[in-house]
Amino acid sequence: MSNERFFLYDDTVDTKTRFVSFMGEEARFDLAIIKSDRYYGKSLVLDIQGNRFAIIGEDDLNEEGYLEHAFQLSERDAQELREFLYETF
Structure with a gap:
């Protein structure tokens, strides 16, 4: 039995992380927003309380139902999150 791992990638990158509540x-939003050179300019948005995350860019904010599905939010809560994320991007 071989103990060698087959890595698809193993990179270390600099990130800028914003923690905001x-x-x-x-609803209360507790988020970590991580920006790096990865994901084609999109941000990794972590919902710390809800234990969910998504890779989000401005194009995703315009996609109907994206935030509702990714973070399991009501339409109203998703709109509040969408408005906040528009301000941060």
Whole structure:
């Protein structure tokens, strides 16, 4: 039995991470927004409380239902998150 791992990639990159928490009308958002040279300019957005994450760019914010599905949010909560993310991108 071989103990060698087959890596598809193993890179270390510099990132800029923003931790932010804010209250919406009905929900609290605790996020980590990670920016790097990866993902074609998109950000890795982690919902710390909800234990979900997505790779998001401005094009994704315009896609109907994307945030609702990725973070399991109501339409209203997704709109609040969308508005916040527009400000950060």
